[in-house]
Amino acid sequence: MYRFLVVIEKANDNYSAYSPDLPGCVATGPTREAAEKNMHEAIEMHVRGLLEDKLPIPESHSFAEYISVE
Template structure:
């Protein structure tokens, strides 16, 4: 099993998502639930494609953290 950080951003009329550890692996959706499902499928396809091409699956090195500023 592989785990990847996903960043989801709210745009004007939809949501977009990407994984910093998988360049080019992106998704969009009309709702948060849509984009969450779509990025899961995009990552799944991306990883399967890497395996089919005998390419290494990148290590997940990204992390996220909120910073509170006063």
């Protein structure tokens, strides 16, 4: 199993998603849920393509943390 951090951002009229560990692998959707679903499918397709081409699967080195300030 592979695991990748996904960042989902609110755009003007939709949401966009990307993974810092998979450059070029992006997705969008009209809702956060749709963007997440589309990104899941995009990552699956990206990883499948890498495996078919016998290319290495990038290791996930990214992480996210919320920082609170007052």
